[in-house]
Amino acid sequence: MLRFARKRMLASLVSLVGLVILVFFLVRLTGDPTDLYLPIDATDAMREQFRANNGLNDPLIVQFGRYVWDLLHLDFGDSIRRARPAIDVVLEAFVWTLQLAVITMSLVAVLAVVLGSLCAFWAGRLFDRAVTFVSLIGASAPDFWIAIVAIVLFSIHLGWLPTSGTGGWQFWILPVSVLFIRPFGLIVQVVRGSMIGALSSPYVKTARAKGVKNRPIIFVHTLRNAMLPVVTVMGDQAAALLNGAVVVETIFGFPGVGKLMIDAILQRDFNVILAAIMVTAFAIFLMNLLIDLAYLLLDPRIRA
């Protein structure tokens, strides 16, 4: 198992390096931060000065070499905009994103698995149809639309929740709910599909022949077998959340990495973009590793 983890980490490192190279050169295709950083009426001397200060005059390959050299010393460079180490900026934001992702995915996991399993058990019945319908509507609506409507409804008209920002638990309700909807709709369907398949497995017959009650048949016997595809999809969804819930972060003023990333992209703050990508990619690789470990945990047959 350790060897497996080590091999995976090595492979992920290769991906990470590829990613850094790709991003480093691609973002530099999108323009010069000088034009964005300096006011429109800045003089040529100021522009030249700025470029020189930030090493933007060197050939790309030299810039890349310098970046890699610094990276090897764990220096991710400074944010041009914020004049502080890019990695600090990113990590601050990442903590928020991570919290948001973890809370959302935990809720999604629990609710989607329970409701999806029940839908599968009662496939075709009213409960199944209702849950499917509601989750589909939720999952098909643009999230920024839901977010604004939710603010208007819950914060302004009802006055129950704060509109936005960070703080106590009540600040988390709206962003988490909005983020929750889409992965929930998807995963409920995946759980349902996988469970319908698993519920017709021979071992379910055995369990029924043993006189096992319905609840353990669903949640003990079948669920664990049906979880493999579910875990995969959950991983994909969690990865999307880790990459930053840009829309939700933007609207609710959540200082997460998605908002940071879009700002950095629009401002061409290259070091922040790179650091953000490295941090999230690392998190995603780590999560993929955890998912593979979850496979091992769920299914003893893979352990061989």
Next chain:
Amino acid sequence: MKGMSLVLAALLASTAGAFAQANTDVTIVLGEELDLVEPCMATRSNIGRVILENISETLTELDMKNGGQVAGRLAESWEDQGNGTWRFKLRPNVKFSDGTAFDAEDVKHSLERATSPDISCESSRYFGDTKLSASVVDPTTVDIKAEPAQPILPLLMSVLTIVPAETPIEFTRQPVGTGPYVLSSWTPGQSIVLDRRADYWGAAPAVTKATYVFRSDSAVRAAMVQAGEADLAPSISVLDATNPATDFSYPNSETMYLRIDTSVPPMNDKRVRQALNMAIDRAAFIGSLLPEGTEPAVAIVPPTTLGWNPDIKVPEFDPEGAKKLLEEAKADGVPVDTPIELIGRTDNYPNATEVNEALQAMLQDAGFTVNLRMLEVAEQEKLYSKPYLEGRPPQLLSVLHDNAKGDPVFSAFFKYHSDGRQSGISDPKVDDLITRATAATGEERAKLWSELFATVHDEVVADVLLFHMVGFARVAERISFQPTIATNSQLQLSEIGFKN
């Protein structure tokens, strides 16, 4: 259901107290986060709104309440010594928030710091190619010399934020200033808190503590004031300004215009440019896509600017006339059928896309072939500034220009001089006027600027000037605040009062 909602409401109400605040504390919600709190970057509006004159003060300031006069702040008086040198008498008994006293050395250091090549301070952009140097005469007197001579040096001093002489020449995260407030906490991405100082030299403002939060969505900003989570949203979209009791419009010093590159046919023909001007029904925008209060523009600077020329007339809306001009030009062999690109910027202002779509439709109605392209800021920037791309098609750049400084010098060169970075014309008379006006003072200066505006607008027809824009602020009912043209770049907490 009702019972449940009551329980929930009660539960939430119990925590709601957490964000109710002391009577003289305010929360201000801004659209753009601060990436820095560096005083020498205060000319950037997102930074200036928080720290300018609140934390860091300047020698002079523009008094918008009194018609845009230059008034003293840390300087009590100043006089032109000739030879490009100005002598400033400084206010005595002023202390920085770190307790050190303010004197001429601080001014000298601040100037050197702001113009140092070692940090990219933005305020130095206002000095252009002028070289400034300061020499200390005595602790309360400082001479500032400009090469070449700079007639509006006192105005320029309104952008120079004063920091203690000990401030290192690198971006600070702990700004120290002479202003009425001190930065007490900064949580990047979330909030900035300013607290009132006890030892401020001037009158103590009413606001004791200001918390700034950041929401990029205008609807959310408006909602926060409505829900009582914030007291002031200095900038909201006209679409969210739905409550006359709390929402106030103010001219925001931005001017919308279509920049024409007159070197590309058919734009090199004056009749075509006139036709462009005549094709647009400016009145139709006001009160529909653009809020009431928006003014048709005849100059690239707002009316509060020196040399504003009231004699220039807004071009008549005359699509038939435009068509006729085009036909004339066509008869002379001008390629008027060449498709023109109208290049807008996404989210430049509320409704930016719709405004540009409407402009496109109007131009097309007058017989132009116009393709609309909405670009992201950096992409538009690339087309906006020189060097222009080789082989470009005729382009109209739909852009905003902001000059709240009261003098056209900050606009004229860049926009109209042959060497200006965003200039679309090359006209010797205009170049000459700009050079002379820049060097002139007093009445002469105003006259020259007036002449320039008339020339550009009527003789050269350099561009399609459209509107002086207005912004909206939502102000909670418990506070009193009157937004002005300066609100876009600075927001003095001392101007906020409480109604009871």
Next chain:
Amino acid sequence: MAEHLLEVRDLAVRFHTANGPVDAVKGISYHLSRGETLAVLGESGSGKSVSAAAIMNLLDMPPAEIRSGRILLAGRDLLEMSAEERRRINGKTIAMIFQDPLAHLNPVYPVGWQIAETMTAHGRPRAEADARALELVRRVGLPEPEAALKKYPHQFSGGQRQRLMIAMALALKPDILIADEPTTALDVTVQAEILKLLKELQAETGMGMLLITHDLGVVADVADRVVVMNRGEIVEEGFVSEVYAGPKHPYTRKLLDAAPGKGAMHEPIAAGEPLLKVRGVSKLYGTFTGLHEASFDLMAGETLAIVGESGSGKSTLAKVLMRLEEPNGGTAHYKGRDLLAMSPKELLGVRREIQMVFQDPTQSLNPRMSVFDLISEGWVIHPEILPKAKWRARVAELLTEVGLSPEHMRRYPHQFSGGQRQRIAIARALALEPDLIVCDEAVSALDVSVQAQVVALLDKLRREHGIAFIFIAHDLALVRDFADHVMVMKSGRIVEIGTVRQIFTSPREPYTRALLAAGLEPLPHGEAPSAPVLAPAAEHQVVNHLA
């Protein structure tokens, strides 16, 4: 009330399918008494398992619908009980074991937990259940019982898994055990052991046993009484010995006649230059020896049967010869050229001459290709065989030859029965006009009567086309009527090779003798058969090839 332990009365079950309703069971009645073993005998599709599923409340409704009938357990009708009542009966009063224990054990839980669950589901305390599980595992004869409890199903062999199922079923000492094809897919020797275990346990507990099987030998070995089912109806019932001795219904008679091992044995054709000469072929899987130094000859037009239990290497040998797996050593000269050393290009030419028929036609026929596409695919790959214009006619011809009808060519595999599918697979092999066909357990998955038909077809093809066969089977009896030579394999090695007569009448090796002995006779001991039976015979299906 007659004191039957269990009585099924006039049970009728209908399934609603894509093609309209199917009456799986049409009003059947039978009963089971304490200590008795009742066999329900029938081929696939006869509806033999449906009544058991109804007893255990395992029918999915819909698509199933119980049209009529009663199932009386000690006088009470199960069909009128609530789901909760029936749950309490399942596992406690009536227990069930299934065919294919690998699929029927939950793959993700340790077997100890699964055995104990039978008891905890009925309210027994955890500790007691665990102790009893250990006792049961020991009783059904698993090695290292303590360790076994912590292991997962995939870590056991097929026979051990069935023992685990039995342990699970017997945990609460049920009155009735329903065994649905309990030994199908097991090797002959293992089958014998499992049946022995069941008999012992029945003797210990006095339970009634309902045995559902298609296997005449199993019925003869364990059952007291038998009901014979065909197309949802009971066509005959009675004591096993009586039914076997004097079948009254024509279907029963045909079933008994179809049992293999009754025809005349082949005499090998005179030797010439061998078509295939295999020398010292070995295959290693890591450290495991799949095949060790196999050597044999095959004459043109001759049938060589390779017999062995799972893991004996017989399928490995086939795969190596077909170059589906690369050997670790050895040669196989086909018409003088070494198959195992050919380049892919040379191989392509030989591919059409050597064809293979796989065990499970359901899996070896691409479900998304029509019969025409399947059979003509070989001509797409080897266009030199037949011009495209003649394909349709030739497919029709081939279908007729294997006993199907030409209009079948537009259909898809799932529309055929297992036997028909195997005929399609054979037609596909014939399309390439091969000289040698390798049949890997080609009839093992088929019903007895179908087996007989397919074997007869193969025999006919051999006679008419002079095709040589390598016929791989785990079933000695089947091979007897068909093979010229027999090769017995065990653990990757050839144990014995000889003519069919020599192997069946005077086996030299003890393992060959053991295999012959383990085969179940389809007739009760000591009874005179109605048809002449000369040799012991055994037949059963293998669905999963566990090599």
Next chain:
Amino acid sequence: MTLADDTLAPPAEKPAALRLLAMLRRDKVACLAAAFLVLVILCALFGPMLLGEAATKQNLRGRNAPPFSLEQGWLMVLGADQLGRSLLARIVVAAQNTMLVAAGAVFFSALIGTVLGLFAGYGGKKTGEAIARLADVIMSFPSLLLAVIVLYVFNPSVANLIVVLAITRIPVYLRTTRAEILEVRERMFVQAAKVMGASHRRIMFRHILPMVLPTLLTIATLDFAFVMLAESSLSFLGIGIQPPEITWGLMVAQGRPYLNNAWWLAFWPGLAIILTTMSLNLLSSWMRIALDPVQRWRLEGGAKNNG
């Protein structure tokens, strides 16, 4: 011997397409979904031709006209947008770009992802690993960044938007295809084809691919919805498709600021997205059952519920 061999041979089935149609007719919900999708496709095909003019005709004085009023003609029945253009006409016309973007992105991501997945699954271990790493890289490459890069270096056109969205969705297909193929390639009929001497290409495209296609189709339908929403989010962030092109996503994004005073601007195009994605979802889950012989009975009528 005419014994049991033919007992279970079923009667010849009706042609598959007809049977599907018959089943579709029986399932009201799926039927409705299919009907709506047909309508959307018709809009996409003929909308710009029929209503292109009406969709761009501005009337600043009649901006934000409320819906459900026939005073201005039937085109204004859904109200007018911020420039006084008919919302109905715009929705109909925008169907084309919306469908083009979604279908294009789904098609290309499915195509490339599947081909890569085929190679990853069927090719050697090394190829497989390399392609899996590629998928990792794409997955952790933020789609927004990609959007900005492509739309900056090129232009924010329909074609480039398709490129952006297609690239970001490749890993889904790649991973699914690869996983399925690793399983399918071990199936017996693949070996049977090998024995006949079938080439790798034949095995890949004739035998393996058709087995994977149903799964991919299901994913593609779901992705269709996803892509429409992603396109909308890009528009919200200002880096999606730009006027004068229109898509539903752009309409929602542009109408969003009016939620308070002219809800219909964002509501109708939003409803169009919701209905389309829901229809696709419903149809895809129906198809998943309809195409699976084991599950099909659920859609066949007549069965009573015996509980």
